[in-house]
Amino acid sequence: MVVEHILQGFANVMDPIILILMIAGILLGILMGSIPGMTATMTIAVMLSFTFTMEPANGMMLLLGIYGGAVYAGSIPAILIRTPGTPSAAATIFDGYPLSQNGEAGRAIRVSTVASFVGGIISVLVLMLFSPIVADAALRFRSPEFFALAVFGLTIIANVSGDSLPKGMISGLLGMLIATVGIDPVTSHQRFTFGIPELLTGVEFIAVMIGLFGIAEGLRKYSKGIGDEQDRVNQEIEGVFPSIADLKSIAPVSIGSGILGSLIGSIPGAGGDIAAFITYNEATRWLKDAVPAFGEGNIRGVAAAESGNNASTGGALIPTFTLGIPGDSVSAILIGALLVHNVQPGPELYQEETGLLYTIFVGFLLIYVFILIFGLLGANYWARLINIPESLIWPVIFVLCMIGAVALRGNVFDVWIMLAAGGLGYVMRLRGYPLAPMVLGLILAPIAEENLRRSLVLSNGSLDIFYTSPIVVIVLLLSAATIITPAVRAVRE
Amino acid sequence: MYYEDRRLMVIKKVTRNIREIDADSVKSNPLSILFILFSLIVIYSANQFPDRGELGAGFFPIILSAAIIVFSIIDIITDDDTELEMSTYDLLPPAIIIGLLVGYVLLMSVAGFLLATMAILPVVLYYSGVRSKLKIGFISVVFPIVLFYVFSRIFMVRLPEGTIPVSRLLPHLPLGVI
Numbered sequence: 001m002v003v004e005h006i007l008q009g010f011a012n013v014m015d016p017i018i019l020i021l022m023i024a025g026i027l028l029g030i031l032m033g034s035i036p037g038m039t040a041t042m043t044i045a046v047m048l049s050f051t052f053t054m055e056p057a058n059g060m061m062l063l064l065g066i067y068g069g070a071v072y073a074g075s076i077p078a079i080l081i082r083t084p085g086t087p088s089a090a091a092t093i094f095d096g097y098p099l100s101q102n103g104e105a106g107r108a109i110r111v112s113t114v115a116s117f118v119g120g121i122i123s124v125l126v127l128m129l130f131s132p133i134v135a136d137a138a139l140r141f142r143s144p145e146f147f148a149l150a151v152f153g154l155t156i157i158a159n160v161s162g163d164s165l166p167k168g169m170i171s172g173l174l175g176m177l178i179a180t181v182g183i184d185p186v187t188s189h190q191r192f193t194f195g196i197p198e199l200l201t202g203v204e205f206i207a208v209m210i211g212l213f214g215i216a217e218g219l220r221k222y223s224k225g226i227g228d229e230q231d232r233v234n235q236e237i238e239g240v241f242p243s244i245a246d247l248k249s250i251a252p253v254s255i256g257s258g259i260l261g262s263l264i265g266s267i268p269g270a271g272g273d274i275a276a277f278i279t280y281n282e283a284t285r286w287l288k289d290a291v292p293a294f295g296e297g298n299i300r301g302v303a304a305a306e307s308g309n310n311a312s313t314g315g316a317l318i319p320t321f322t323l324g325i326p327g328d329s330v331s332a333i334l335i336g337a338l339l340v341h342n343v344q345p346g347p348e349l350y351q352e353e354t355g356l357l358y359t360i361f362v363g364f365l366l367i368y369v370f371i372l373i374f375g376l377l378g379a380n381y382w383a384r385l386i387n388i389p390e391s392l393i394w395p396v397i398f399v400l401c402m403i404g405a406v407a408l409r410g411n412v413f414d415v416w417i418m419l420a421a422g423g424l425g426y427v428m429r430l431r432g433y434p435l436a437p438m439v440l441g442l443i444l445a446p447i448a449e450e451n452l453r454r455s456l457v458l459s460n461g462s463l464d465i466f467y468t469s470p471i472v473v474i475v476l477l478l479s480a481a482t483i484i485t486p487a488v489r490a491v492r493e
Numbered sequence: 494m495y496y497e498d499r500r501l502m503v504i505k506k507v508t509r510n511i512r513e514i515d516a517d518s519v520k521s522n523p524l525s526i527l528f529i530l531f532s533l534i535v536i537y538s539a540n541q542f543p544d545r546g547e548l549g550a551g552f553f554p555i556i557l558s559a560a561i562i563v564f565s566i567i568d569i570i571t572d573d574d575t576e577l578e579m580s581t582y583d584l585l586p587p588a589i590i591i592g593l594l595v596g597y598v599l600l601m602s603v604a605g606f607l608l609a610t611m612a613i614l615p616v617v618l619y620y621s622g623v624r625s626k627l628k629i630g631f632i633s634v635v636f637p638i639v640l641f642y643v644f645s646r647i648f649m650v651r652l653p654e655g656t657i658p659v660s661r662l663l664p665h666l667p668l669g670v671i
Contacts, residue, residue, distance in 0.1 A: 053648045166568035170528060173561045177535065177554060184550035189542055191550055192535075215594070219587035226586070226621050391621035392628065396636060398594060398617060399610055403640060406606070407650040415598050419591065426587060431524045449553045456548055 009358030013366055018061050021054075022363060025065020026370050032066070033073030034385040035393060036083040037221060040070035041329045045213040046397055048206060048337055049404035056341040057359045061367075063337055064360070067313055067330055068367045071272055072116040072375060075306050077386045079108045080233050088272025088309035091280040095294060095301030102297055106237040106379065107246065111299045112306040113375030114242055115254045119307030120368035122258030123265065123314025128361045135322040135350035143451040143458060144465050146323075148475035150448035153325040154441060155482040157269035162434030165486045171433045175441025176448070178203050185446070186453055198413040205442040206336050207405045207418040212435045213329070214401040215422025218394050220429055226391050233387060237380040250303035253283050261308035265315020271328035272309035279308025314364065321345050321357065324447060329436040332443050525565040532558035532565075593617055605655030610637035638663070
C-alpha cells in the first residue's frame with residue numbers, strides 16, 4: 001500500500017513542470033539563504049503568491065525547494081564570513097568559520113553539503129514513516145483534543161521564539177485576535193468588520209504574513225542602515241567532492257544529528273536554529289576528545305549543526321500535516337499555502353489526499369538529492385552570491401510583497417492590510433516582541449475557537465469534557481507548564 | 494543560600510517594580526499600554542455581540558483580550574529589557590520606505606501594476622544607495638515586465654491595470670496553453 005503510494009508519488013514528481021519548479025525553488029532558496037539577513041521564512045512568504053494558481057503539489061514543490069535550499073545555503077556565509085545566512089545556520093559558525101580561516105572553507109562547505117543532504121533525507125524518511133502513525137492516532141481526536149493542541153502549540157511557540165514569554169504570548173494572542181475578524185463560524189455574527197465588505201471573510205492571513213516577514217523585516221533593515229559595508233568573499237573554493245576520510249569521519253555524527261534533529265523539529269515551535277544548537281551540543285558531548293577540538297575547526301561540528309538544522313525541516317512538517325499545528329513559522333506559511341488551495345492539513349489529509357502527500361514526500365526527498373548535486377558542483381558560485389548587495393535585493397522584495405498581496409484576491413485592500421501588518425510588526429520587533437507567534441496565532445485561532453465551542457456544545461456547556469480525556473489533560477498541563485516553568489526559573493535564578 | 498538570596502532579590506525587584514509603576518515604566522512600555530487599551534476596546538465591543546445563553550461570538554475575542562491584558566501587565570511588571578537598543582535604529586528611513594510603498598499602492602490603482610512598479614523601483618533603489626544608472630535602469634524596466642508576464646500571462650492572476658491599460662500593449666507569449 002505504502003509502496004504503491006511512494007511509486008505513484010515518484011511518477012508524479014517526474015513531471016517536467018514539477019522538476020522545473022523544484023529546481024527553481026532550490027536555486028532561489030540557495031540565493032536567498034546565502035545572503036545574510038534573507039531568511040527562509042521571508043523568502044517563502046514573499047514567493048507564496050507565485051503558487052496561488054498552481055496545482056497544490058506544484059506549489060508545494062516550489063516552496064519546499066526554497067525551504068531546503070535556504071536552510072542548506074545559510075551555512076555558506078556562516079562558514080565564509082561568520083554570519084549565518086539564516087538563523088538556523090548560527091551553530092555552523094562554531095567550527096565552520098575556524099575551518100575557513102585555516103584556508104579550508106571548501107572542505108567545510110563540502111562537508112556541510114553532505115551533512116545537509118544526510119539530515120534532510122533522514123528527516124523526510126522520518127516524516128514518511130511516522131506521520132501516518134501520528135495521523136492515524138489523531139483521527140481519534142475530537143474537538144477537546146484539538147483545542148488542547150492549539151493551546152499547546154501557541155504556548156510552546158511563544159516560549160521558544162523570544163527572550164520574553166509575556167511578549168511572545170501577547171504576540172500570539174494578537175494574531176489570534178486578528179483571526180477572529182469576519183463572520184463568526186458558529187453564529188454567523190459579523191465580528192469587527194466595520195461594514196467593510198472585504199473583512200467579511202476575515203483578514204487575509206497571507207497578507208499579514210507577507211507584511212510581518214517581508215515588510216517588517218525590510219523596515220528593520222532600513223532602520224539599521226542599508227548599504228553598510230558588507231563582508232566580501234574573495235576565496236576560491238576548489239574541488240568538488242569531499243574526501244573519503246572526511247565522509248567516514250562525519251557519517252556517524254550526521255546520521256545521529258539527522259535523527260535527533262528530525263525529532264526536535266517535530267516539536268511545535270522548535271525550528272532549525274534550536275535543532276542545530278542541540279545537535280551541535282550533543283556532538284560535543286559525545287565526542288569529547290575530538291581532534292581538533294570543537295570550536296577550533298572540527299568538520300564534525302559543521303556536520304552536526306548542518307545535519308541537525310536540515311533535519312528539522314521534515315520534522316517540522318509532522319505536526320503541520322498530521323494535526324494542522326505548525327511546527328515553526330515556515331510551516332505556518334506552508335499551511336497557508338495549502339489552505340489557499342482548500343487543502344486543510346490535519347489527520348483527514350492522510351485519508352483524502354494521500355496522492356498529494358506522497359508526491360510531497362517523494363518530492364522533498366528529491367529536493368535534497370538536488371541540493372547535494374547543486375551544493376557540491378556549485379559551491380564556488382554560491383559563495384559569490386554573498387556579495388550581492390542588499391540594496392539591490394530589498395527593493396525587489398518590496399515589489400514581490402506588493403504583488404503577493406494584490407494577487408491574493410485581486411484587490412488593493414489586502415495590500416493595505418499587508419502594509420499595516422508590516423508597520424505593526426516593525427514596531428513590535430523594535431520593542432522585543434517576536435513575530436513568529438503572531439503568525440502561528442493566526443493559524444491556530446480558528447482551530448482553537450471552533451474546537452472549544454464545539455466541545456462545549458458536545459458537553460452541553462460543561463467543562464467536564466476537558467478533563468475526562470487523558471490526552472486533553474496531559475496536553476493542557478504541558479501548556480500550563482510551558483508558561484509556568486520560565487516564571488519559576490526566573491524566580492529561582 | 495545562594496538561591497535564597499537570589500530569590501529574595503527577584504521578589505524585591507518585582508515588588509519594587511510594582512510599586513514603581515508610574516509614568517516612567519508606562520513610558521518605557523508604550524506598546525503594552527497600547528495593547529491594554531486596544532484589548533479594552535475589543536472587550537467593550539465584543540460584549541455587544543448577541544449572546545444566546547451559550548458561548549456567543551464575543552466569547553473568544555473577550556478571552557483573548559483578557560489574556561493580552563494579563564500578559565501586558567506581567568510584561569510591565571517584569572520589565573526585562575528585551576527591547577532593542579533604540580539608538581542603533583534610525584526611525585526616518587523606515588518611515589520613508591512606508592511612505593514610498595503607500596505612494597506605490599496609490600499609484601498602482603491609477604497607473605496599473607506595470608507602470609507604477611517601473612516608477613517606484615528607481616526611487617527605492619536610489620534611496621537604498623544604488624548609484625549605478627545601468628543597474629537601476631535594468632532592474633526597474635526588466636523586473637516589472639518579467640513579473641507582469643509571469644503573473645498575468647502564465648499564472649493568469651489579474652494585476653491592477655489602472656485607468657490606461659498600457660500593459661495590454663505588451664505582446665502575448667507564444668506559449669499556447671500551460
